Amino acid sequence: MPARAELRPRSLPEFLKLVEDLQRRAGHSLWYRGCGQASQPLVPSLYRHPSIRDSSGLADLERQLMTRFRQRSIPYHTRNLGDDWEALFFMQHYGVPTRLLDWTENPLVALHFALMSAPRIKRRRNQSKYRQPAAVWVLDPHAWNRSALAHLSYKSGPLTPGDEALKGYAPLAAAASMSKYPVALYGAHNSSRIVAQQGVFAIFGQERTSMDQLSNRHRFSGTELKKLSLLPSRILSMRKSLLNHGITESVVFPDLEGLARETTRHFGFED
Numbered sequence: 001m002p003a004r005a006e007l008r009p010r011s012l013p014e015f016l017k018l019v020e021d022l023q024r025r026a027g028h029s030l031w032y033r034g035c036g037q038a039s040q041p042l043v044p045s046l047y048r049h050p051s052i053r054d055s056s057g058l059a060d061l062e063r064q065l066m067t068r069f070r071q072r073s074i075p076y077h078t079r080n081l082g083d084d085w086e087a088l089f090f091m092q093h094y095g096v097p098t099r100l101l102d103w104t105e106n107p108l109v110a111l112h113f114a115l116m117s118a119p120r121i122k123r124r125r126n127q128s129k130y131r132q133p134a135a136v137w138v139l140d141p142h143a144w145n146r147s148a149l150a151h152l153s154y155k156s157g158p159l160t161p162g163d164e165a166l167k168g169y170a171p172l173a174a175a176a177s178m179s180k181y182p183v184a185l186y187g188a189h190n191s192s193r194i195v196a197q198q199g200v201f202a203i204f205g206q207e208r209t210s211m212d213q214l215s216n217r218h219r220f221s222g223t224e225l226k227k228l229s230l231l232p233s234r235i236l237s238m239r240k241s242l243l244n245h246g247i248t249e250s251v252v253f254p255d256l257e258g259l260a261r262e263t264t265r266h267f268g269f270e271d
Contacts (some may be wrong), residue, residue, distance in 0.1 A: 030105075032103060034102045037135075040211035064086070090188075101204070103139060139225055161185070161187075179205040
Protein backbone atom coordinates (compact mmCIF):
# COMPACT_ATOMS: atom_id res chain seq x y z
CA MET A 1 0.00 0.00 0.00
CA PRO A 2 1.41 3.48 -0.83
CA ALA A 3 2.80 5.65 1.93
CA ARG A 4 0.43 8.12 3.53
CA ALA A 5 0.46 11.55 1.90
CA GLU A 6 1.44 14.29 4.36
CA LEU A 7 -0.18 17.70 4.32
CA ARG A 8 2.19 20.54 5.23
CA PRO A 9 0.52 23.77 6.35
CA ARG A 10 2.96 26.66 6.52
CA SER A 11 0.86 29.08 8.58
CA LEU A 12 -2.08 29.16 10.97
CA PRO A 13 -4.54 30.20 8.21
CA GLU A 14 -3.31 27.31 6.02
CA PHE A 15 -3.73 24.90 8.93
CA LEU A 16 -7.29 26.09 9.56
CA LYS A 17 -8.14 25.86 5.87
CA LEU A 18 -6.89 22.25 5.69
CA VAL A 19 -8.85 21.33 8.81
CA GLU A 20 -12.02 22.93 7.43
CA ASP A 21 -11.61 21.02 4.16
CA LEU A 22 -11.11 17.71 5.95
CA GLN A 23 -14.06 18.39 8.24
CA ARG A 24 -16.34 19.26 5.34
CA ARG A 25 -15.45 16.09 3.45
CA ALA A 26 -16.02 13.90 6.50
CA GLY A 27 -19.42 15.38 7.32
CA HIS A 28 -18.95 14.77 11.06
CA SER A 29 -16.54 15.67 13.85
CA LEU A 30 -12.90 14.72 13.43
CA TRP A 31 -10.41 14.19 16.24
CA TYR A 32 -6.90 15.60 16.56
CA ARG A 33 -3.66 14.80 18.38
CA GLY A 34 -0.65 17.11 18.49
CA CYS A 35 2.88 15.69 18.72
CA GLY A 36 5.99 17.79 19.23
CA GLN A 37 7.90 15.24 17.14
CA ALA A 38 6.29 14.00 13.94
CA SER A 39 8.02 10.64 14.35
CA GLN A 40 6.34 9.96 17.70
CA PRO A 41 4.21 6.80 17.34
CA LEU A 42 0.51 6.83 18.22
CA VAL A 43 0.66 4.30 21.01
CA PRO A 44 -0.52 4.63 24.64
CA SER A 45 1.80 4.96 27.63
CA LEU A 46 1.17 1.46 29.00
CA TYR A 47 2.42 -0.06 25.76
CA ARG A 48 5.66 1.91 25.93
CA HIS A 49 6.98 -0.14 28.86
CA PRO A 50 10.70 -0.78 28.31
CA SER A 51 10.62 -4.52 28.98
CA ILE A 52 7.04 -5.86 29.12
CA ARG A 53 5.90 -6.50 25.54
CA ASP A 54 3.44 -9.37 25.45
CA SER A 55 -0.29 -8.74 25.82
CA SER A 56 -0.73 -10.94 28.90
CA GLY A 57 2.12 -9.18 30.69
CA LEU A 58 0.66 -5.77 29.85
CA ALA A 59 -2.81 -6.82 31.04
CA ASP A 60 -1.27 -7.93 34.34
CA LEU A 61 0.64 -4.64 34.57
CA GLU A 62 -2.61 -2.68 34.07
CA ARG A 63 -4.18 -4.64 36.93
CA GLN A 64 -1.25 -3.88 39.23
CA LEU A 65 -1.23 -0.18 38.34
CA MET A 66 -4.95 0.21 38.93
CA THR A 67 -4.82 -1.66 42.24
CA ARG A 68 -1.87 0.41 43.47
CA PHE A 69 -3.45 3.70 42.38
CA ARG A 70 -6.80 2.90 43.99
CA GLN A 71 -5.17 1.92 47.26
CA ARG A 72 -2.78 4.84 47.58
CA SER A 73 -4.76 7.71 46.07
CA ILE A 74 -7.52 7.66 48.71
CA PRO A 75 -6.06 10.53 50.85
CA TYR A 76 -5.83 12.83 47.84
CA HIS A 77 -9.36 12.83 46.38
CA THR A 78 -13.02 12.26 47.24
CA ARG A 79 -14.00 10.30 44.13
CA ASN A 80 -15.46 6.83 44.17
CA LEU A 81 -13.12 4.85 41.96
CA GLY A 82 -15.11 1.64 42.29
CA ASP A 83 -16.12 1.89 38.63
CA ASP A 84 -13.27 0.55 36.51
CA TRP A 85 -13.80 2.99 33.62
CA GLU A 86 -13.93 5.98 35.98
CA ALA A 87 -10.71 4.80 37.61
CA LEU A 88 -9.03 4.35 34.22
CA PHE A 89 -9.87 7.87 33.01
CA PHE A 90 -8.83 9.33 36.37
CA MET A 91 -5.48 7.52 36.16
CA GLN A 92 -4.95 8.83 32.63
CA HIS A 93 -5.58 12.37 33.80
CA TYR A 94 -2.79 12.12 36.37
CA GLY A 95 -0.29 10.48 34.06
CA VAL A 96 -0.46 6.87 35.24
CA PRO A 97 0.27 4.57 32.26
CA THR A 98 -2.92 3.19 30.67
CA ARG A 99 -4.18 1.76 27.37
CA LEU A 100 -5.76 5.15 26.62
CA LEU A 101 -4.35 7.57 24.04
CA ASP A 102 -5.46 11.21 24.33
CA TRP A 103 -7.15 12.99 21.42
CA THR A 104 -9.14 16.23 21.21
CA GLU A 105 -12.12 17.46 19.25
CA ASN A 106 -10.47 20.90 19.01
CA PRO A 107 -7.82 21.26 16.27
CA LEU A 108 -6.33 24.38 17.89
CA VAL A 109 -5.74 22.51 21.14
CA ALA A 110 -3.91 19.80 19.19
CA LEU A 111 -1.87 22.45 17.38
CA HIS A 112 -0.97 24.01 20.73
CA PHE A 113 0.35 20.68 22.02
CA ALA A 114 2.34 20.10 18.82
CA LEU A 115 3.95 23.54 18.68
CA MET A 116 4.57 24.05 22.39
CA SER A 117 6.12 20.61 22.92
CA ALA A 118 8.34 20.67 19.83
CA PRO A 119 11.94 20.26 21.10
CA ARG A 120 14.14 23.28 20.49
CA ILE A 121 17.89 23.59 20.13
CA LYS A 122 20.11 26.40 21.36
CA ARG A 123 18.84 29.92 20.72
CA ARG A 124 20.70 32.00 18.20
CA ARG A 125 20.11 35.72 18.00
CA ASN A 126 17.06 35.33 20.25
CA GLN A 127 15.42 32.93 17.81
CA SER A 128 14.35 29.41 18.74
CA LYS A 129 15.50 26.75 16.31
CA TYR A 130 13.86 23.42 15.61
CA ARG A 131 15.58 20.45 14.02
CA GLN A 132 12.62 18.19 13.23
CA PRO A 133 8.96 18.56 12.24
CA ALA A 134 6.04 18.46 14.64
CA ALA A 135 2.68 17.02 13.62
CA VAL A 136 -1.06 17.16 14.13
CA TRP A 137 -2.77 13.85 13.42
CA VAL A 138 -6.37 13.92 12.20
CA LEU A 139 -8.54 10.90 13.01
CA ASP A 140 -11.95 10.09 11.56
CA PRO A 141 -13.36 8.20 14.58
CA HIS A 142 -16.37 6.92 12.65
CA ALA A 143 -14.30 5.44 9.83
CA TRP A 144 -11.70 4.11 12.25
CA ASN A 145 -14.23 2.27 14.41
CA ARG A 146 -15.99 0.81 11.41
CA SER A 147 -12.67 -0.63 10.24
CA ALA A 148 -11.49 -1.76 13.69
CA LEU A 149 -14.82 -3.43 14.44
CA ALA A 150 -15.57 -4.76 10.96
CA HIS A 151 -15.91 -8.26 12.40
CA LEU A 152 -18.94 -6.97 14.34
CA SER A 153 -20.36 -5.18 11.26
CA TYR A 154 -20.14 -2.00 13.32
CA LYS A 155 -21.64 1.05 11.56
CA SER A 156 -21.74 3.78 14.21
CA GLY A 157 -19.22 6.31 15.53
CA PRO A 158 -17.24 6.72 18.76
CA LEU A 159 -18.09 4.33 21.58
CA THR A 160 -18.99 5.10 25.19
CA PRO A 161 -18.51 2.95 28.31
CA GLY A 162 -21.45 0.58 28.48
CA ASP A 163 -21.62 -0.03 24.73
CA GLU A 164 -21.68 -3.70 23.84
CA ALA A 165 -18.84 -3.25 21.33
CA LEU A 166 -16.60 -1.84 24.07
CA LYS A 167 -16.80 -4.87 26.34
CA GLY A 168 -13.70 -6.32 24.74
CA TYR A 169 -11.69 -3.29 25.94
CA ALA A 170 -12.89 -3.15 29.55
CA PRO A 171 -10.30 -2.25 32.20
CA LEU A 172 -8.80 -5.27 33.94
CA ALA A 173 -9.91 -7.60 31.14
CA ALA A 174 -7.80 -10.70 30.61
CA ALA A 175 -5.55 -10.42 27.57
CA ALA A 176 -7.16 -13.43 25.89
CA SER A 177 -10.62 -11.82 26.07
CA MET A 178 -9.55 -8.42 24.72
CA SER A 179 -10.57 -7.25 21.27
CA LYS A 180 -7.69 -6.71 18.87
CA TYR A 181 -7.52 -3.20 17.38
CA PRO A 182 -7.73 0.20 19.11
CA VAL A 183 -11.07 2.02 18.97
CA ALA A 184 -12.22 5.61 19.50
CA LEU A 185 -14.37 6.41 22.52
CA TYR A 186 -15.78 9.25 24.57
CA GLY A 187 -14.59 9.27 28.18
CA ALA A 188 -15.59 10.84 31.45
CA HIS A 189 -14.99 14.60 31.60
CA ASN A 190 -13.70 14.24 35.14
CA SER A 191 -11.43 17.29 35.23
CA SER A 192 -11.41 20.92 34.11
CA ARG A 193 -8.50 20.14 31.81
CA ILE A 194 -10.38 17.48 29.88
CA VAL A 195 -13.32 19.88 29.50
CA ALA A 196 -11.08 22.74 28.32
CA GLN A 197 -9.15 20.47 25.96
CA GLN A 198 -12.33 18.78 24.65
CA GLY A 199 -10.65 15.50 25.41
CA VAL A 200 -11.55 12.20 23.76
CA PHE A 201 -9.66 8.92 23.62
CA ALA A 202 -8.59 5.83 21.77
CA ILE A 203 -8.24 2.64 23.79
CA PHE A 204 -5.99 -0.20 22.71
CA GLY A 205 -6.67 -3.92 22.88
CA GLN A 206 -4.39 -6.87 22.13
CA GLU A 207 -2.64 -5.20 19.19
CA ARG A 208 0.37 -3.14 20.30
CA THR A 209 1.13 -1.67 16.86
CA SER A 210 0.77 2.13 16.77
CA MET A 211 -2.28 3.63 15.10
CA ASP A 212 -0.15 5.36 12.44
CA GLN A 213 1.30 1.99 11.41
CA LEU A 214 -2.02 0.18 11.63
CA SER A 215 -3.76 2.70 9.39
CA ASN A 216 -1.98 1.35 6.32
CA ARG A 217 -2.28 -2.31 7.25
CA HIS A 218 -4.71 -5.11 7.85
CA ARG A 219 -8.35 -4.04 7.58
CA PHE A 220 -7.60 -0.29 7.54
CA SER A 221 -7.73 1.62 4.26
CA GLY A 222 -5.32 4.43 5.22
CA THR A 223 -8.07 7.05 4.90
CA GLU A 224 -9.06 6.91 8.59
CA LEU A 225 -5.96 8.83 9.70
CA LYS A 226 -4.18 11.82 8.17
CA LYS A 227 -1.02 13.66 9.14
CA LEU A 228 -0.44 17.41 9.08
CA SER A 229 3.32 17.93 9.27
CA LEU A 230 4.63 21.21 10.69
CA LEU A 231 8.00 22.00 9.14
CA PRO A 232 10.83 23.03 11.49
CA SER A 233 11.24 26.33 9.64
CA ARG A 234 7.57 27.21 10.27
CA ILE A 235 7.12 26.12 13.87
CA LEU A 236 8.22 29.38 15.49
CA SER A 237 6.02 31.64 13.36
CA MET A 238 2.99 29.35 13.73
CA ARG A 239 3.61 29.17 17.47
CA LYS A 240 3.61 32.96 17.78
CA SER A 241 0.48 33.24 15.67
CA LEU A 242 -1.39 30.66 17.74
CA LEU A 243 -0.45 32.36 21.02
CA ASN A 244 -1.41 35.77 19.60
CA HIS A 245 -4.84 34.33 18.82
CA GLY A 246 -5.31 33.45 22.49
CA ILE A 247 -4.64 29.71 22.46
CA THR A 248 -2.28 29.99 25.42
CA GLU A 249 -1.23 27.75 28.29
CA SER A 250 -3.87 29.05 30.72
CA VAL A 251 -6.59 28.32 28.15
CA VAL A 252 -5.47 24.76 27.47
CA PHE A 253 -4.60 24.14 31.14
CA PRO A 254 -7.21 26.14 33.12
CA ASP A 255 -5.48 25.89 36.48
CA LEU A 256 -2.52 27.30 38.39
CA GLU A 257 -0.04 25.15 36.48
CA GLY A 258 -1.27 26.55 33.16
CA LEU A 259 -1.13 30.10 34.49
CA ALA A 260 2.40 29.51 35.79
CA ARG A 261 3.55 28.17 32.41
CA GLU A 262 2.05 31.14 30.61
CA THR A 263 3.50 33.67 33.05
CA THR A 264 6.95 32.07 32.84
CA ARG A 265 6.92 32.24 29.04
CA HIS A 266 5.53 35.78 28.97
CA PHE A 267 8.49 37.05 30.99
CA GLY A 268 11.08 35.37 28.83
CA PHE A 269 12.13 32.45 31.02
CA GLU A 270 11.77 29.74 28.39
CA ASP A 271 14.92 27.75 27.69
